[in-house]
Amino acid sequence: MVLAVVIGVGAGIGSIVFRWCVETFTRFFSGHADYAASPGAGNPHAPWLGPCFVLLAPVVGGLLYGPLVHRFAKEARGHGVPEVMLAVAQRGGRISPKVAVVKTLASALCIGSGGSVGREGPIVQIGSSLGSALGRVTKVTEGRMRLLVACGAAGGIAATFNAPLAGVFFAMELILGTFSAEAFGATVLASVTASVIGRAAFGNLAFLRLPDFHVDHLGQYALFAALGVVAGVVGVGFSRFLYLVEDACDWLWRGPEWLRPAVGGVALGAVLLVLPQMYGVGYPVLEKATEGGYAVGFLLLLLVGKMLATSLTIGIGGSGGVFAPSLFIGAMLGSGYGSLVHRLLPGSAGAVGAYALVGMGAVFAGAARAPITAVVILFELTGEYSIILPLMLAIVLATATSRLLSGDTVYTLKLRRRGIDLDGPVPGARIGTQRVDAVMEPLPSPLPASTVLADSAGLLSLSGHGALPVVDDHGAYVGVVTARAVAEALAERPDDAPAVVGLLAQSPPPVLADQPLVQALHTLLSVAGTGVPVLASERGEPVGWLSHQSALRAVRTTA
Template structure:
């Protein structure tokens, strides 16, 4: 099953098969950027390279501005100081306790009133925008995420700055792509360029930034996107180096492989990193569930509760507060004892879970590095006391542990390997790093199907790994498309009667029931054909009970089409009996293979059209019509009072008006749940906005009727 992040994204729009020179020129013009109403005379590749350059500049300066904002907030929260950890250690106990809580209050206000997307660690929102929303990210996210994350990090939240700068850079890329009126695929690639610029500018690692965008954000290594992403990553790195200097994020120890037997230790480190990553991801999920259950605490104040607990832990372990780079450095130098490494490993997991779970804003990448460094230092220190052959220093294992933990948590081993490689500029680190990262990733993927980035989406029913088509099939229930007309026969129905009914019936299968109406078997046309050679011997004694398959595959009316497709794949039946949801084995209808395919195509069209125009609905309340496909248009309208409380099915829009509702917007909801793919039982409410699809005249007629 293909990765959903490649669905609707690659390959880009293709030229028609019967392409003429005029068609090719028209295609190129559609791909060219538009600025202030003027279409720039650039081809597709040149356009994306130019966009990569512009987004790289924006992302580079954005990374610099974000780091300055964090430092400014730290000065305001803790007073001036050399390092973030030093400021916290020098503060009074009352400040350590209250500052994170006050920071949580500010974060709650920002995420409630300015940008709900700023809540959490940011990367899942970017992945969702690329996979489902045509790369659309609201411009306000740049400001909202920067403020929320800077406040959270500066006041002691146990999160990192990499996730926020990815989301900030991606929002910049999305905004520039739409400003130039680029097609959907180009906007998606612009988002990836922004993410690459953010990572590259933060870590001073242009190669890792590019591969992060391709491996994590886009989910593929398309040559169409590679050039623009690399240009963006390199540009952002050049800008940050010119302003902040060419210093790596960490001063790493000298690294070397002392014995081939060390590879076994690195393999063990990979296994342990997988276990730590699984606990890390599930821990964040657990804290989110616990805070969601706090019904008596307003959502806006929950980050303050998490901040208060972080402050209390910080009284004893201030190292877990903030990004944690000041503590990772002594771990790499081997200056932290084994006992303290174990305590910090557990405390950082809990601290990050508290911050993210309570609704704080910040990344999970830096905490992964922190936890990995602590784990690697532990493994290296313990191995040094147990093995007889020479091995590297605990700091060297801490370095590899950072990469292994990132790989296991994010399921992105290439990015993890390249980041550590660029931090060291030493090829010798690759051997042990590759062993740990690959083993950690494989074990983590085997046990936990979702990464730390996709888990949040999976909890909302969005499975990027299984593909958009599976999510679409899971959005439709059997009862929505089942047929109530079916052919039912009794067990004692004779062969002659069966043949007579089958000749006149439009159905492929007959459902066999007992005297109480319970399903006991199914007879298909193939069953009749295979029984013909036996007819001469059994004659009139041949009845339905002799022909039927006694263990028919059935589905419940509440099952999804995903299950139906899996059932169809197991048997060649064209129709599958549908049973009621209460468990009774009495058939209430059938569902046909072609009905499933038709419903799938219809839902895919809805998802594709809805995703590509959802941004236009949020960006403009003025425009009412957009061109779509041929003579068809998309139109938006607020739900009128006359429809309030009615279900969509009760309107019979396709039959009466020739118009489909393909998307419903809930303006009052946060962005991740703002848009809904409607179903028959969807209840309409005033204040919602509907997106209609149909021929222009029919859509315009409805718009006039409802406005």
Template sequence: MQAGWSTGERTLRFLRALASRHWQKLLAWRGRWRVSEEAFHLALAALVGILGGLANLAFYVCTESLKWLALHRPGDLVEVAEMYDRWSRLAIPALGALGAGLVLQWGLRLVGTQGSTNLLEVVAAGDGRLPLRSVLIKVLSSALSISTGASVGREGSIVHLGATLASKVGQWARWPPYRLRLLLACGAAAGLAAAYNAPVAGAVFAAQIVLGNFSMNLFAPLLCSSVVATVVSRSFFGIEPWYRVPDFDFTRVTQLPWFLVLGVCAGVLGAMFLQSLRQAETLFRRIGLPLYARITAAGLGVGAIAMWYPQVWGNGYSVTSRILDDQYQALYSGRLLLLVFLGGLLLAKLSATVLSVGAGTVGGVFTPTLFLGAALGSIFGHGLHGLGLAAGLPTGAFALVGMGSVVAATTHSPLLAIIIMFEISLNYSLMPPLMLACAVATLVGRRLHPASVYTEPLRQKGLALGWETDQIGAATHQTVGDLMRAPVSPLRETATLQEIGNRFLVSPNNFLPVVDARGRLLGVVALQDLKGYLNAGPELQAIIAADVMRPPPPCLTPRQRLQEALPVLLASELRNIPVINDPHEGRLVGSVARSEALARLSEAIALRAGGRE
């Protein structure tokens, strides 16, 4: 027993001596193998990608199951609609809209107020928290609408579901707002990538539209999430492209001017589409009907249009494929009749989508926009051929370029439109005219309607994103939201002086924010301002935070770039500067450590100075 004890002592002394001689090497080894935040974010992005791919599968199964229950027939919605008589085409979208509206109204009332479900609002003016129950209600309502013929796309719900699941993971882990915003963007990227089998487009969508930032520490996780989601989705749905268009080699400059004109037409159509959506939303709000009644009225309108144009049912995927293949040309003996049909189809789909979205039907507009672009491009191509012009250019080429151009005009993102058109068609031969037309369509669309389909809801709330700038390299600059953390635990304006004192005893901060019942920042209480009340008597109980607080200090917003926040950072005496959602509402959503933000700016200045040398 004693021999064993002495052996243990010798072993312990040996290990201590070894550690004392090599402790620096051990510390270096530990630092080398410590997981960096960038690597941790990549691992989280991969997890979010898996969730996004599974969300796509779950939504597909849900919509197909509801479609079977409602229609008792498999297959594409348009093919099913064409088999029904006119009165069935009228009744089914109306009844489906009634069910979707009731689910939405009663479901949201049941779960109560949970905050905004708008992706851009939560990122640009919030802390990255999406409410799970509200989003699930909206996803269920969307699935019911899509399954019964509403003119909306499925991609919107998949993107929201992926982003919400990612945000919820971060909320469960109690991670800070900057990581929640990144997770939310990864979820959005995964959702779009899985829905369209388009990993690059998913990452670009999240970087440019959701975050407004292409810095590599953000873009790398977005790429990882998109790739994983795409591969997961491909394991269920395969790798076939969405649309097929014959290859065509552009070898002469004289072939391109026609696509400049098409880009102008697409820009006008995109602006008209956005303006119509806004007017429809305004009209439905003025009518004052309950939400379920508005959605039902829209479903009835879609059904009425479908009595003569059954092709308006659903997101329009199959009809877009027919237009690209020029299948409708064989159904009409003359070119004039074909142009009349395509023109009527374009107006019918435009009206059906405006009715559905304007009334509040939950769903995306991306795929219906592709329908509109394909119809416009086909009309343009057949019109030129009827005049004896551009005879060597196939109509399918005009249709595909029209699809991308209208997407660019409505999203104000030519890069996203170009990439997604390539990924869903896998046709590189049409890239030159597509790039040209998308650029022109974006310029025309922005001139006629400054807000995009994604920023219009924020503009109506008074939230101007302000992400675009003429400064070179600004897309890679960090924003306040990239550094934002949870806010300093606030006080209510009715907090007593004793409660304030107890909070200061356990807080390292010399300033505590004061908010009202809605979370709006009313002011701050400074520790030094309490000195005058140390010798107070019984009247101490009557003093509350509203009596001793200072006015709100200069605050930051999540979408501000760090260089724009420099004056506030330099002038503030607070260790943690409050971040509010926007100056109009002033709701406290986070804080930024002043020292960390100034350090980031100093590093950026040093890097620029070093680069110039």
């Protein structure tokens, strides 16, 4: 608890420093606090260049952050969140402390010089690095180290967006990939602490000023549902296009990596000259779109332009997040969609801004497949409870559409392309690559569902497994009963305990015979007892038993 608060303080201060660096470098390179608020203007520091200064700003910025990243922390390149996910999943939460410093400078230089990326990826990596460093200093266990890294991520998101709940769910849904009471408590402490510090520095306002939201007509829910499906497709398309451009940059570039951001900055500068609204994060443009300030054709141009500018920034070796770009793309999609619907159904379509807000959350959910985070952050941005129903509907449909179209998210796809499977074993691991049927034990004698509860207690005590499969009168598999469940039923409710063991049987998540062992281990660790039944892939009937001992036996067979 104390460490979580300390990390929250560090993440809050880190967000203040990082935002100050972004604003300072933006003023240095563009002469404006946020150039996206006055696109096409000249740089007052170099008035003779006019708006053409955007051709030089990304080049100069690349000359500064390119060598910095290449020399001191190569993991600071890109959007940051996948590296944190990898550290938590396969490296025990270990992140180099220098990442916080390098990521702060590199991302601030990249965004300040025109890089069309977000602030959330860098602050997640910065906060996570602080959490990992504190964990090393205090010599915590590996499990606690992962939790401290998640606390850093939660604090960073909370302070950056002034959204403490979103920080908690971002950390649990994307970084940890699991929910538990301990993780929730620790990340809440870090998130609240960071939010208090962030609000003291930036005020108690959301980072976006968004229009009021309300549903005027029940028929709008069908329109929001259709928007969710379209947003899911766009989210997946953004993910694919991002790495397509990165592949193209890899194929074209043959020089030293430290020079790549500067040379690629020429192409980015050309995009900014045509669409200066792409300069930096672009929050002023996003706000104007939610207010209905652009025509439909220009909204679609901004949508495509953001995809291109963000992908190009990442492809040339820039440093920044993809969270804010996905919100930007969603706002353009939602505003354009809302404008079209309003023209077709002026009496029942409702305000354009409502579709922009829902589009923001839905595209992010389609790209990152983090529906809870998407719902919570949009709710915190608006403070309007009326947003919940249409937002949940669209986000769930966007997530489902994304899952149908792709097995990866915008974060995991980066790792998959490097041959890394977060759910798989670490390369070179001595356990996890085998199939379940190669290490499983024979199936213990199952309990008939009609077995008297008191009799089942004796059989379970003699089994040595702490759990046994249960079959019905026809021999069909029903589920698993644990010794703990039987003992609690007999001790805590002797008068109304179930008469037979079948009433206590539960079905654990299925473990299949042809499944990789590393995937089955997640199930094995999450269930009560010391083992789970292994099911035949084609019939769904138990054919073996996987226990902790049989999994460890795989180490001996591979030695």
